Amino acid sequence: MTAEIKADHVSLRLGKQNVLSDLSFQLKGDKIYGLLGRNGAGKTSLLSLLASFREPTEGTILINGEIPFENDRVMSRVNFVYGRDQSSETEKVKGMLEFAERYRPNWDGTYALKLVKRFKLPMDQKVNALSKGKQSALDVVIGLASRTPVTIFDEAYLGMDAPSRSIFYEELIKDYAEHPRCMILSTHLISEVASLMEEVMIIDRGTLILHESVDSLMAHGLSVTGPVEQVDALTRDLHVLKEQQLGRTKSVMIYGQLESARRSEFEAAGLELGPISLQELFIYLTEHEGEEA
Numbered sequence: 001m002t003a004e005i006k007a008d009h010v011s012l013r014l015g016k017q018n019v020l021s022d023l024s025f026q027l028k029g030d031k032i033y034g035l036l037g038r039n040g041a042g043k044t045s046l047l048s049l050l051a052s053f054r055e056p057t058e059g060t061i062l063i064n065g066e067i068p069f070e071n072d073r074v075m076s077r078v079n080f081v082y083g084r085d086q087s088s089e090t091e092k093v094k095g096m097l098e099f100a101e102r103y104r105p106n107w108d109g110t111y112a113l114k115l116v117k118r119f120k121l122p123m124d125q126k127v128n129a130l131s132k133g134k135q136s137a138l139d140v141v142i143g144l145a146s147r148t149p150v151t152i153f154d155e156a157y158l159g160m161d162a163p164s165r166s167i168f169y170e171e172l173i174k175d176y177a178e179h180p181r182c183m184i185l186s187t188h189l190i191s192e193v194a195s196l197m198e199e200v201m202i203i204d205r206g207t208l209i210l211h212e213s214v215d216s217l218m219a220h221g222l223s224v225t226g227p228v229e230q231v232d233a234l235t236r237d238l239h240v241l242k243e244q245q246l247g248r249t250k251s252v253m254i255y256g257q258l259e260s261a262r263r264s265e266f267e268a269a270g271l272e273l274g275p276i277s278l279q280e281l282f283i284y285l286t287e288h289e290g291e292e293a
């Protein structure tokens, strides 16, 4: 079942703080969505609303047309994987998988066992005796093998080493291709997961500042490299994000779309055009005045 998530003027106040302010968006269809934002921007708070851990202070969230809060039917279709404290979890790995099997209607036990092997998880070990990276790997196994129509990974890789994160990304994309669903990834490791995301949302200080397909976002940025004089002359009227110079060669990052005539002019002048990374765009879009990036 394809999931549809709709947030309509959602705000969240925690204590005295306005954590989320007037967020409206729709996530339509089975895609891998990236949720990006700097520390404290409000990512986990937003995801906890989608996962019905909390209710918005104002506005509404609908998942397939229903309010998720205290709604078992909706919640059985949503899985929120986050780096929770498991220091008092005395259940064994095996028991955690059995528990998930009972509560997740789309559970694939064969796939779960395959993942357990890939992550080298000891079935008979208690969860609180696993290393942080192995605890995260177990959460990822349960998150993937549950095949919930909405699967949320909120920095699910915490403590996982580079080879384990690579297994996570590989399995995520492979399993998503075979069983498309709505997956939301919140991460600070943008360059590692950029190629997985189809659509990206950026939250800045509790406000949704961008929601776009990755392709269209990437079309907004460009790097231009060549001799200093030519680069300066041809980019003078453009929005330059950053510049670097090495000897007589200069490279600038620009933000904005270039018409094809303008591109041809650059190329005719011998300037090299290239893409800029999602991470570079993210840094620029969330940089605040008076702050070093």
Ligand SMILES: Nc1ncnc2c1ncn2[C@@H]1O[C@H](COP(=O)(O)OP(=O)(O)OP(=O)(O)O)[C@@H](O)[C@H]1O
Pocket: 014, 015, 017, 019, 037, 038, 039, 040, 041, 042, 043, 044, 045, 046
């Ligand atoms: N229970 C709470 N009571 C009061 N304020 C809270 C509570 N939980 C979170 N906050 C505040 O809400 C804001 C957003 O926090 P949140 O954890 O959603 O950010 P985040 O984008 O997930 O950050 P990070 O990338 O650092 O994990 C922060 O300023 C945080 O201090």
